[in-house]
Amino acid sequence: MNNLLTIERLLARQEGYNFRYKLYVQKKSPFIYIRDSLAGERVRINCKPHRTDNAVDLAKIWERIQVVGHGDWFAELDHKIKHSYWKDIAPTIKDFITNRCKGSARSNPIGHLNKLMKQEVGMDWVEIRKWLYEVDPKLSSGFINRCDSLELFRKALTQNGEDDPDWLDKDLLAKERRVYHSHRNMKYKEHLEDANIRAITNKELAEEWLDQYKREYPFETWCVAMMVCYGLRNHELWYVYHQSDGFITVPGALTKSIKDHIVWPVFPSWLEKYRLIARMDGMKKELWKRCKPVIKDIENRTELKELLNNEDRGIGDNNQILGAYFTNQIYGKVPNPLIGRVPTGSGKMSRRLLNLNPYDMRHSYAVIMHSEEAWSHIDEAKVAKAMGHSLTVHQKHYLKWIDKEKMRDSFIKNFQAAAL
Numbered sequence: 001m002n003n004l005l006t007i008e009r010l011l012a013r014q015e016g017y018n019f020r021y022k023l024y025v026q027k028k029s030p031f032i033y034i035r036d037s038l039a040g041e042r043v044r045i046n047c048k049p050h051r052t053d054n055a056v057d058l059a060k061i062w063e064r065i066q067v068v069g070h071g072d073w074f075a076e077l078d079h080k081i082k083h084s085y086w087k088d089i090a091p092t093i094k095d096f097i098t099n100r101c102k103g104s105a106r107s108n109p110i111g112h113l114n115k116l117m118k119q120e121v122g123m124d125w126v127e128i129r130k131w132l133y134e135v136d137p138k139l140s141s142g143f144i145n146r147c148d149s150l151e152l153f154r155k156a157l158t159q160n161g162e163d164d165p166d167w168l169d170k171d172l173l174a175k176e177r178r179v180y181h182s183h184r185n186m187k188y189k190e191h192l193e194d195a196n197i198r199a200i201t202n203k204e205l206a207e208e209w210l211d212q213y214k215r216e217y218p219f220e221t222w223c224v225a226m227m228v229c230y231g232l233r234n235h236e237l238w239y240v241y242h243q244s245d246g247f248i249t250v251p252g253a254l255t256k257s258i259k260d261h262i263v264w265p266v267f268p269s270w271l272e273k274y275r276l277i278a279r280m281d282g283m284k285k286e287l288w289k290r291c292k293p294v295i296k297d298i299e300n301r302t303e304l305k306e307l308l309n310n311e312d313r314g315i316g317d318n319n320q321i322l323g324a325y326f327t328n329q330i331y332g333k334v335p336n337p338l339i340g341r342v343p344t345g346s347g348k349m350s351r352r353l354l355n356l357n358p359y360d361m362r363h364s365y366a367v368i369m370h371s372e373e374a375w376s377h378i379d380e381a382k383v384a385k386a387m388g389h390s391l392t393v394h395q396k397h398y399l400k401w402i403d404k405e406k407m408r409d410s411f412i413k414n415f416q417a418a419a420l
Contacts, residue, residue, distance in 0.1 A: 004055035004056065004058070004059050005055070005058065005059070005062075006055065006058070007023070007025065007032075007052045007053075007058060010023055010058060010062055011023055011025070014062075014065075017066075019037075019065050019066065019068075019069060019070070020036065020037055020038060020068065020069065020070045020071070020073075021034045021035070021036060021037070021045075021065045021068060021073055022034060022035050022037055022065075023061070023062070023065070024044055025052065026044065026046075029046075030051050030052060030053060031046055031047060031048040031049065031050065031051055031052065032047040032048075032050045032051065032052050032057060032058065032061050033045065033046055033047065034047060034061065034065065034073070036073070036165070038163065038165070038166050044088055044089075045073065045085050045088065046085065046087075046088050047061055072124065074122050074123055074124060085123055086113070086116055086117040086121075086123075087117060089156075089157065090113060090117065092156055092157065093109075093113055093152070093153050093156045093157070094110065094113070095156075096152070096155065096156035096159060097109050097110060097152060097156070098301055098302060099300065099301045099302065100152070100155075100301070101152075101301075102296075102315055102316065102317055102319065103294065103296075103317035103318050103319075103320070104317075104318070104319055104320035104321075108145050108148070108149055109148070109149040109152050109153070112145075112146055112149040112150075113149070113153070115131075116131065119131065123165070123167045124167050125166070125167045125168070125169070125172055128150070128167060128168065129172075129176070131146075132146050132147065132150070132176060137176075137179055137180040143176075143180050144177065144180045147173060147176055147177050147180065150168060150173055151170075151173055153168060154168045154169075154170060154173065198342070198354055198356070198357065198360055199339070199340035199341060199342050199343075199353070199354035199355070199356050199360050200340045200341055200343055200349065200360065200363060200364045200367045200368075201228065201338055201339065201340035201341075201356055201360070201361070201364045202340070202341070202364075202368065203267055203368075205338070205339055205340060205341075206225075206228050206267075206338060206364075207273075209224075209336075209338045209339070210224070210225055210274060213334050213335075214274070217333065217334050219283060219286055219330075220330050220331065220333055220334050221274070221334070222274065222276065222279055222283050223237060223283070223287075223326065223330050223331070224330075224331060224334075224338060224361070225270060225274045225276060226240075226276060227326075227358065227361040227362070228266075228267075228338075228361045228364060228365065229265045229266055229267050229270050229276060229365075230248060230263045230264075230265060230266070230365065231263065231266065231361070231362045231364075231365025231366060231386070231387055232250070232263075232361075232362065233255065233256060233323070233359075233362060233388075234322065234323035234324075234326040234327065234358050234359075235255060235256070235316065235319035235320075235322040235323045235326070236250050236255045236256075236388075237287065237322075237326060238284070238287050238288065238291075238293050238322055239251050239254045239255055239293070239316070240263075240280075240284075241280075241284075241310045242277050242280055243262060246264065246265050246268060246271045246277060247262050247263065247264050248262070248263050249261070249262055249263075249310070250262075250263060250388055251310075251313060252313070252388075253298060253313050253314065253315055253316070254293075254295065254313060254314060254315070254316040255316060255319065255388070256319065256388070257388035257389075261385055261386060261387075261388045262386065263386045263387070264386065266365050266368050266369060266375070290325070290329070291321070291322055291325040291329070293316055293317075293318060293319075293322060294316075294317040294318040295307060295314040295315065295316060295317060296314055296315040296317045297314060297315070298313065298314060298315055301315060301317075323358075326358060327357075327358050331358055337355040337356060338355070338356045338361070339353045339354065339355055339356060340353070340354060340356050340360060340364065341353060341354075342354050343367075362387070363397070365387070366383060366387060366394070366397070366398045366401075367398065367401050369383045370383070370398060370401040371401050380394055380395065380398070
């Protein structure tokens, strides 16, 4: 017992050794902590119930540090200690997710972190990979969702420049992503013609529905008319504002889009017929009154932000709730839904009619832009930009409606040479 050392003496002594694990003093905690020098300063292991004020406990942990050397601390420890390690790093990860992700994007990583703790998955790549493959990468997007969460955890633990933990290495995660995307690409090639577009409305069908309900449901029909006319995502309706001449701006960051994008009306006559722009300010006030957006500061996502003008930006934190409100409380309030024609696999419209869901309104905008002669001078790149997604995504969903020959002829016909 005379050879037992205090925590202060051991902290000084360990500086003379090159062991992987180092003793660490956690403020306001009586228990012994160690840190993994390969995983960075922020990754600490709680050795509870061993205490810093108990010399025998200190001697046991110091002896194990020497025995483990550069091996795996958890190789022979029970799962309770592994589980407590997840609990130790959980606050760091959750803070990072709160500051990095929008509200709707937090549910997956927080849920996965809780699962890892509940299932007591060890801090070892073999165990983590086994947890990852509980979801089949061939069958479910849940696999890539888990990869995304693990990547967030890795970034949280290395946000101050620390090295990747050996049990959560960037290259290992990238390899699993390639596995998923290899299956995804095969599936995409096999089903390119089967984009999930249920029904497409047109001007006649939409106007028949709007004219039937506009007096009894003026607010609801204005919202639907905006969705169809500008190809909006549900939550974007809360944030759009008029630019000029019927063009509206969908602000980035507040919405799903990263950058602002400008959209033109697919049916310009609706601006006057349904007074879309004239009523916009009043309708937006009503939207915010019925279901208010939660906006967070871009620099500090723990703080709420108030938008002072159209150019002001923040992070839309409850867009998922706004989208659901449109579906259930606005569109769902009208007795009968808008209808559209079911498309065939070749990009033609069948005679069969089907009720539209809200996202079909957005699909309708794209299809009309590519199938109506009046819009044939607008190429797919411009339409993709107006809709706030990449050209790759746009072509994936709407390739069968894009008539390359018609667009080429229209471009030549409408081209104006520079006066040089």
